[in-house]
Amino acid sequence: MRVGDVCRPLLLQVVSLGRQNLLATSNPNEVTKTVATIVLHPNHNRSSHDNDIALLRLSSAVTFTDDIRPVCLAANGSVFNNGTDSWVTGWGRSVPLPKRLREVQVPVLGNRQCNCLTGGSSVTDNMICVGVLEQGRDFCRGNSGGPMVSEQDGVWIQSGIGSFGFGCARPNLPGVYSRVSRYQSWISSHIGSDEPGFVQFNSGGLDVDSNSTCPPPPPEVAPSEEPDPISKTPSPTLPSPTGEHLLLYMLHLWSFLTTCVIHSLLVCLI
Numbered sequence: 040m041r042v043g044d045v046c047r048p049l050l051l052q053v054v055s056l057g058r059q060n061l062l063a064t065s066n067p068n069e070v071t072k073t074v075a076t077i078v079l080h081p082n083h084n085r086s087s088h089d090n091d092i093a094l095l096r097l098s099s100a101v102t103f104t105d106d107i108r109p110v111c112l113a114a115n116g117s118v119f120n121n122g123t124d125s126w127v128t129g130w131g132r133s134v135p136l137p138k139r140l141r142e143v144q145v146p147v148l149g150n151r152q153c154n155c156l157t158g159g160s161s162v163t164d165n166m167i168c169v170g171v172l173e174q175g176r177d178f179c180r181g182n183s184g185g186p187m188v189s190e191q192d193g194v195w196i197q198s199g200i201g202s203f204g205f206g207c208a209r210p211n212l213p214g215v216y217s218r219v220s221r222y223q224s225w226i227s228s229h230i231g232s233d234e235p236g237f238v239q240f241n242s243g244g245l246d247v248d249s250n251s252t253c254p255p256p257p258p259e260v261a262p263s264e265e266p267d268p269i270s271k272t273p274s275p276t277l278p279s280p281t282g283e284h285l286l287l288y289m290l291h292l293w294s295f296l297t298t299c300v301i302h303s304l305l306v307c308l309i
Contacts, residue, residue, distance in 0.1 A: 054097060057107040061130045062138045068106035073098040078229055080222075089163050091202040091217045094229055110188060111236040113198045113220035120242035121149035121251075125169050125189045125198065127214070131179035131207070143176050145169040147189075147198075148213045149248020156211050165221045167199045170213030178214045179207040187216050189240060196240050 057068040078094040101107065119125075128142040146169060153168035154160055162168060169187060170176075178185060178201050187199035199216025206212060223237050 054095065056101060057104070059140050060138050061140075068104070070101070070107060072101065080225065087161065087163075088202050088215070089165055092200060092219075092222055094226065109235070110186065111194055111196045111238040112223070112226070113196050113218075114237035114239045115220055115223040117196075117198070117220040117238075117240040118242050118246075119147045119167060119189065119198055119240060120244065120246040121147060121152065121248040123147040123189055123242045125187050127169065127178050127182070127185060127187045127201065129178060129182035129185035129201070131181045143178075145171060145176050145214075147242075149246060149251060151248050151251040153213050153215070155251070155253035156213060157205070157215070162215060165218055166202065167216050167218040168213040169199070169216065171208075172211055176208060178204060191238070191240050194238060196238050198240065 052073050054072045054074060055066075056070045056072065058066045059068070060066055074095050075098045076096040078096065080090040080092050082090045083092070084090065103109065113119075123146060124144060125147055126142055126144050128140060130140060148156075148168040148170050150162050150164070150166070150168065153162045153166075167187075183201050183203070185201040186197050187201065188195050188197050190196070197219050199219060202215050202217050204212070204214040220240075227234050
């Protein structure tokens with residue numbers, strides 16, 4: 040038995056489907072299901088956030104309605120070029136705390152450029168980045184596990200699962216998601232029949248990120264007998280990632296595009 044097949048203790052035992060208002064005592068379209076099993080990816084790395092994905096097996100099947108519907112999953116080999124329009128949803132922890140479910144449109148940011156902005160090689164091929172380089176649009180604290188989708192020929196396709204970020208909507212600091220298309224085989228291996236609808240997504244055209252290179256570091260200043268006071272100022276450091284891996288927000292699924300609910304199975308973040 041692999042590590043990913045082990046059922047871990049459940050922090051929350053109920054999944055809410057079709058919920059739109061986080062604080063309301065009544066959501067007329069809401070359906071709740073208990074969680075039977077959590078299947079972790081066997082190669083998940085907590086420190087690097089690589090393979091940051093898990094499956095939740097529900098105790099009973101979900102009946103789809105006008106307010107609770109599945110979303111297709113990006114198939115293996117899908118291409119999301121730099122600039123591909125995407126949508127992310129969730130409540131997050133902005134101030135004041137939002138009551139209604141929110142959504143924001145953000146473009147895909149190529150992995151090369153994303154690595155340059157995050158200061159290294161922390162973004163692997165199993166990840167996909169989105170963000171607006173100018174401050175103002177991004178996912179926030181509490182959105183870990185939320186879906187990232189793109190539309191192709193009228194079909195909504197989930198490309199990512201919220202993993203980690205640096206603060207909320209900070210300039211030049213993108214949000215990082217688990218790349219769903221990398222896990223088609225793993226997801227399928229845990230489903231006996233009626234697999235989710237995997238759809239090939241292709242942005243088309245040339246990807247400008249393929250030619251991206253990180254800007255060179257600033258030139259070193261030769262030491263002098265009287266050091267410049269500015270040089271004594273500590274270099275700024277990136278804030279700590281906010282990939283909290285709390286089940287609360289990933290289990291309150293959005294109303295019109297739920298995160299892959301297919302025959303008692305849904306795809307979520309650890």
